[in-house]
């Protein structure tokens with residue numbers, strides 16, 4: 001076989017591709033501070049859902065608050081925004097999530113972790129753990145463990161791959 005007739009050795013491996021897709025999806029978010037992307041794959045390695053942190057459908061981004069601080073918590077984004085994991089879980093077009101894996105650019109908070117568990121997702125691969133010191137993240141790790149869900153930080157198999165973390169701009 002002549003050189004050049006064989007397959008490309010430096011193709012993007014599957015997991016690097018999925019996390020890169022999650023990072024790209026995060027760029028759809030209108031959150032001015034932290035953009036998060038999530039991608040769900042089934043046991044056959046098909047992508048079945050994607051999502052990013054967003055206001056609920058139909059809730060105008062220009063009306064909803066995107067602030068981190070306000071006169072009270074209801075004046076901030078936190079009670080309203082759907083996490084990337086929540087958006088992906090609700091965006092399956094009917095796919096069954098039991099036994100799926102989720103690739104997410106930010107370690108899921110406790111609300112996202114609840115949904116991940118309830119959806120039957122069995123593995124979480126995350127890019128950033130920037131809020132690891134917050135209590136809700138400790139809670140999240142605790143009940144992911146209790147529920148028997150594997151979670152680990154993403155390690156690119158291709159050391160030269162650079163994924164724009166797309167968080168904390």
Ligand SMILES: O=c1ccn([C@H]2C[C@H](O)[C@@H](COP(=O)(O)O)O2)c(=O)[nH]1
Nearest residue numbers: 031033034036053083084108109112
């Ligand atoms: O598991 C998570 C946790 C948070 N998010 C979203 C919710 C918000 O839009 C941002 C966090 O905003 P900060 O200003 O960094 O507090 O991220 C998520 O999608 N998934």
